[in-house]
Amino acid sequence: MRADSASYQADLFNYCEETGKTFAIGGKLDAPTLVAIAAIPESAWTHYADCAVAETVQSMEHTDKAFRLIVVRYHHQAELLEEDRPRYHVIASNRSGSTADVLIWYRQRGEHSENGIKELKIGFGMERMPCGQESANSAFFRVGVVAHNLFVLFKHSALGEGWQRHRIATARWRLFQVPGRLVRHAGTWILKVATTVAEDFAAIRSRAYSFIHDPTPE
Template sequence: MRADSAYYGREVIAAARRGGARFSITARQDAAVKRAIAGISEDAWTTIRYPHAVFDEQLQQWASDAQVAEVPFTAFTSRGKKNQITARLIVRRVRDQNPEHVVADAQGELFAAWRHHAVFTNSPLMMVQAEADHRRHSIIEQVIADLKGGPLAHLPSGKFNANGAWLALAAMAFNLTRAAGALASLFHARATTATIRRQLINIPARPVRSARRIHLRLPTNWPWADAWLDLFSAALGPPPAAAA
């Protein structure tokens, strides 16, 4: 069971354990979790690199590497010994690239600022594998956030069938937009659907007729012209020649 910090609670985790499920839940950054993170020594961190960049919602930037460490952790200690749950606290830290967040020590020397993401889990996987398994949960969260910024912003309506139809159309539009981005460029393959709509779809273009052919007159000095042309060629260009 993978979940975000909204489900970091004793009742949820206890229910998972009673049902025999493994749990992997983002831990809220309360005082106990912060103390556990602060107690991790510098030599305990393991550097990991992502085969594909991961978008960090807190930093609003793409991250291609991070560091991971693990400590034993007992949660919910304030609720009495009977309600305490001991498991693994796996922490991922990502370097904050924002220069405004760089901190100076007492001697005025600058040192790197980190953002920490903690996972409370009883997963039997090795540390790096357990962290990667939990991070797969965030993929669907990014998709949901993308959809909420688009067609799902208009839900719900007062009619059940209308909601179902709109959801089906939203899923098709999302998949088509993602496919268009992948055909356009590497940048658009990772961009949000709002960016793809703004840069490749909602374009002020004018159809004109010349020599019995219709042409599409696009903006001058448009920075995304090459990406749009690659998408146009891939979607509407002639099929490749058959092998002899």
């Protein structure tokens, strides 16, 4: 589970521990947390270009177990002619691994959740439900989620390198709107497709065929 500080709750931490779930949750800079940060020796900080990172152990009044508290320290200019003052961001976690690994895993939540929701809303028309009945809207939303999942599968199984981070709008534009032109000539509709695009589509078809017959990842 990865979430922001709204989920920084003892009951949630206890639930994750009891059910064997891994969590990384943004913390709150309350008085006990600030005391714990102040107790971290300077030698324990790992310095990067834009921040420093360290960790300690923390607990809450109603948590059954202590947890890791990963601290990111930033410096910013508060006011003109005033000394730089640090600001902190903390992450509570029970995940094993290095401090950097946990921090990277926590920061990936935007790509896997918020951006996925944004893609559903904007790319697949799930921003507004079309009906007044909950059951109909539920069916509509499920169709949208299936379409989204099929598009993700299509990107990873049929499209080449460089496509995996593209949204559905970019794929529609590059695959369907740009490659060809529908023209009318001598009373007949003709689809004109560039030679290079035809080669790309042949490669996509070949990769899709191979995936269907052997979906095991390399």
